[in-house]
Amino acid sequence: MVTSIILMNVERSKINEVAQQLADTEGVSEVFSVSGTYDLVAICRVPTNDDLSELVTRGLLTIDAILKTETMLAFKAFSRHDLETMFTIGLDGI
Known part of the structure; x- marks a missing residue:
């Protein structure tokens, strides 16, 4: 599995729309709106x-509406958050 982080500058009036389009894209697992130099960050x-x-x-x-991207390739994960535990009854894993 290849994991990448894509930093994006997006037309300001379209940030929410682009975030939803990205979230619906195969291979994109998470999309975050963020503060700072970039508008959106996608984990792929x-x-x-x-x-x-x-x-x-x-x-x-x-x-x-995506104006610019910067793609970073993840080499190694040093911690893993088990998302599956969040969806168990009672949220015991949190």
Whole structure:
């Protein structure tokens, strides 16, 4: 599994719309609106580097309001938050 973090500058009036489009995109697992230099951050998880290339060079191009991106490739995860435990009855894992 290849994990990447994509930082995006987006047209201000379209941030929420773009965030939803990204969230609906295959390979994008999470989208955050953030403060600072960038408007949105997307966490992407895809099977291969080729899939990431397709997502970044073709998939994101279909969203006109994205002005600029910076893609970072994650090498290693040092901590893991088990999202599955959040969805168990009673939220015992939190």
